[in-house]
Amino acid sequence: MKAVIVYESMYGNTHHVASAISAGLAPSAEVVVVPVHEADSELLASADLLVVGGPTHVHGMSSGKTRAAAADAAAKPGSDLELEPDSEGPGLRDWFAGLDRINTRAAAFDTRMSGPPALTGRASKGITRKLRHHGATVVADPHSFLVTKDNHLADDQQQQAEAWGAQLGALVSEITTTPNAR
Numbered sequence: 051m052k053a054v055i056v057y058e059s060m061y062g063n064t065h066h067v068a069s070a071i072s073a074g075l076a077p078s079a080e081v082v083v084v085p086v087h088e089a090d091s092e093l094l095a096s097a098d099l100l101v102v103g104g105p106t107h108v109h110g111m112s113s114g115k116t117r118a119a120a121a122d123a124a125a126k127p128g129s130d131l132e133l134e135p136d137s138e139g140p141g142l143r144d145w146f147a148g149l150d151r152i153n154t155r156a157a158a159f160d161t162r163m164s165g166p167p168a169l170t171g172r173a174s175k176g177i178t179r180k181l182r183h184h185g186a187t188v189v190a191d192p193h194s195f196l197v198t199k200d201n202h203l204a205d206d207q208q209q210q211a212e213a214w215g216a217q218l219g220a221l222v223s224e225i226t227t228t229p230n231a232r
Contacts, residue, residue: 051222053079054097056089058104058112058142059134060120063161063203067195068103070208071159074215075099078223087139097154099222100186101215102177104142106162106194109171112141131201142173146180155225156186157193157218159211164196164204189221 053075059065065085072081079099086104094100107116121138124131158177162170174192181188195211196204 051079051098051219051226052096053081053099053101053219053222054089054093055081055083055101055103056086056142056145057083057102058086058145060105060112060117060137061124061131061201062134063195063197063201064103064105065134066203066208067159067161067211068101070211071101071103071215071218074212074217075101075219077216078219085134085136085139086142086145087136089145091150094149094152094154098226099189099218100152100154100156100181101159101218102142102156102181103159103161104173104177106160106171106173111143111173111176113143114141117141142177142180146184149184152181152184152186154186155189155222156181157188157190159193159195159214161195161197161203163199167194189225190218 055068057064057068068083072083075081124133158174160173172194178188178192195207
């Protein structure tokens with residue numbers, strides 16, 4: 051089985067989560083982790099499982115405006131935020147807009163502030179809708195990983211991401227070996 055993890059990350063948190071999910075998937079799959087601008091149709095066509103994640107901005111997926119605001123926040127004097135090297139490329143909204151049909155199994159995740167989803171929003175819900183719109187078979191509920199108020203992953207989130215990756219690997223392995231599953 052081949053799993054492709056596509057991520058958008060501004061400050062590195064979503065990238066770290068994508069890497070941890072990859073570690074969880076590794077025992078059951080060949081895993082490729084790429085920033086959104088490297089996720090071309092050839093790579094997606096080779097995937098048995100596509101996992102897509104991004105940061106939550108203003109209750110949903112980032113936009114050009116919210117990505118620019120995140121870059122401005124990192125550039126402010128005294129800020130300890132550092133932009134991810136790939137942060138200036140396209141975001142998930144742009145990527146989905148140019149995407150053809152996805153004929154694979156998929157799952158979505160996000161990073162968001164700690165708090166009730168009704169207050170923080172969840173980019174993973176929008177990502178899930180976009181995956182379905184493009185024809186993917188979504189095999190897991192959207193998942194959120196939490197960041198602190200100072201924009202660092204909460205203490206246990208990398209371990210939770212690795213565990214979620216292992217769960218996805220087991221689920222997709224079961225689906226691909228069980229006739230008539232999903």
